[in-house]
Amino acid sequence: MNAEDLKAAIPELERFHQRFARFFCRTEGRAAGHRYLTGLMLPIDRKNVENVAEQVGVPTRRLQEFLSDSPWDDEGCIVELQRFVGEHLGSQSGVLVLDDTGFAKKGSHSAGVGRQYSGTLGRRDNCQVGVFLSYASSKGHTLVDRRLYLLKEWFGEAAGARRRRAAIPQGLEFKTKLELGAEMVRNASAAGHLPFRWVTGDAAYGDSHDLRSLVTELGRWYCFEVSSNTNVWTTDPGWEIPPRNGSGRGRRRTRRRPTSRSPRSMTVAELAATLKPEAWVRHRVTEGAKGPREYEFARVRVTEKRHHQPGPEAWLMLRRPVGGGELKYYLSNAPATMSLAEMAWTGCLRWTIEEDFELAKGETGLDHYEVTKLLGWYHHSTLSLQALAFMKAMQRSWPKKIRVYQRAGGPPATCGGAAPSPVGAGHRAHLAPRPAPAQGCRYRIPSSPLAA
Numbered sequence: 001m002n003a004e005d006l007k008a009a010i011p012e013l014e015r016f017h018q019r020f021a022r023f024f025c026r027t028e029g030r031a032a033g034h035r036y037l038t039g040l041m042l043p044i045d046r047k048n049v050e051n052v053a054e055q056v057g058v059p060t061r062r063l064q065e066f067l068s069d070s071p072w073d074d075e076g077c078i079v080e081l082q083r084f085v086g087e088h089l090g091s092q093s094g095v096l097v098l099d100d101t102g103f104a105k106k107g108s109h110s111a112g113v114g115r116q117y118s119g120t121l122g123r124r125d126n127c128q129v130g131v132f133l134s135y136a137s138s139k140g141h142t143l144v145d146r147r148l149y150l151l152k153e154w155f156g157e158a159a160g161a162r163r164r165r166a167a168i169p170q171g172l173e174f175k176t177k178l179e180l181g182a183e184m185v186r187n188a189s190a191a192g193h194l195p196f197r198w199v200t201g202d203a204a205y206g207d208s209h210d211l212r213s214l215v216t217e218l219g220r221w222y223c224f225e226v227s228s229n230t231n232v233w234t235t236d237p238g239w240e241i242p243p244r245n246g247s248g249r250g251r252r253r254t255r256r257r258p259t260s261r262s263p264r265s266m267t268v269a270e271l272a273a274t275l276k277p278e279a280w281v282r283h284r285v286t287e288g289a290k291g292p293r294e295y296e297f298a299r300v301r302v303t304e305k306r307h308h309q310p311g312p313e314a315w316l317m318l319r320r321p322v323g324g325g326e327l328k329y330y331l332s333n334a335p336a337t338m339s340l341a342e343m344a345w346t347g348c349l350r351w352t353i354e355e356d357f358e359l360a361k362g363e364t365g366l367d368h369y370e371v372t373k374l375l376g377w378y379h380h381s382t383l384s385l386q387a388l389a390f391m392k393a394m395q396r397s398w399p400k401k402i403r404v405y406q407r408a409g410g411p412p413a414t415c416g417g418a419a420p421s422p423v424g425a426g427h428r429a430h431l432a433p434r435p436a437p438a439q440g441c442r443y444r445i446p447s448s449p450l451a452a
Helices: 003-008 010-018 027-041 049-056 060-068 074-089 157-165 177-191 209-217 268-273 340-347 350-363 374-397 425-431
Strands: 095-104 114-118 123-137 140-149 198-201 221-226 231-233 281-288 291-306 309-321 328-332
Touching (some): 010 027, 010 374, 027 060, 027 374, 060 374, 074 140, 123 177, 123 374, 140 177, 140 350, 177 209, 198 340, 231 309, 268 291, 268 309, 281 340, 291 340, 309 340, 328 340, 350 374
Parallel strands (some): 095 198, 198 221
Antiparallel strands (some): 095 123, 114 123, 123 140, 231 291, 281 291
């Protein structure tokens, strides 16, 4: 979005921001949120607080306080954001996608920072890692929730000083990335604003037996990528509850165990090697700017092996490039009547969250923050997700005016590029929201309120 695009979208932006008014304690906070949201959509090179403040005419110190210390309800904003996304992109065949992304850092004071592996960086380095949830449908896709992963080293008595400096609440407990992802899926299902049928993600999430169980418990289908050493059975495992011993004494056994007729489980890679050439079917999963995306797929009904025991019956789907190449493996609890075409489309939707990360980092400053406090990270990421969803909604109504690419193979988002000039005073008058009372505040009003 350039400044002229944003000026044309001001009426829609004001209506969009008004949806979140009740989550701010004061009109000053709401005004600061509107301006920060605006700044995240401007084509400036680095969307940190200082640059955003300069562009939208807000003192830097006050904008920093708004992000790191102002007690507005970012979780309420996420629920309302999901309502907005459901209205614009919602589909009964919608898909929730889980993934994480890294944020490179130099210091040691930012909440959760430490040496850890980041797929984004492609190595182990000093960084923060955020776990994100996105929503995808045939209408588009965008990020809808976020959690900051805190390394174990941030917990315990030795981390007391670091925790206080990053303003991490005392009662906050360690959670794995899988637990954070499960929490977001569970919350999205409970809120009910995003109609979805499927949940997907890469093997880092798909290998979790408990996460797959959760999706089933929620009454949804999963199509998760899994590792090549995942074990399954292609026939009845034949496990049974052993009978009591001959005397009939002793505790009754309730746990199934393998019998003499039980076949051994095999890895999905071993199973793939047994497939005949005619088992593979070519499917076009989406259209991209560089042409259609096509792969070859095969699938087999299997019994999952969970926690070293037979689990539920499932589909094992395999994917490879047309003509052969590296295999990808997926497990799905979809019914036996599920078409391969829909399952293939769902499994391949994981690329959408990678594109959303690229867009959010390039277009709405997701990784441009310079806050150190935990609350600051959540506030910044919430507004970045709002900006991304708003731009994508505008793209649907102004497809030729605002070029935020959503299709597979679309040109990568650039990191903004320097703005030709700061937003002028005339534009600032347009960008400032009309005064309106905040609603339903449930937080303590800060002693030093922010000015608009």
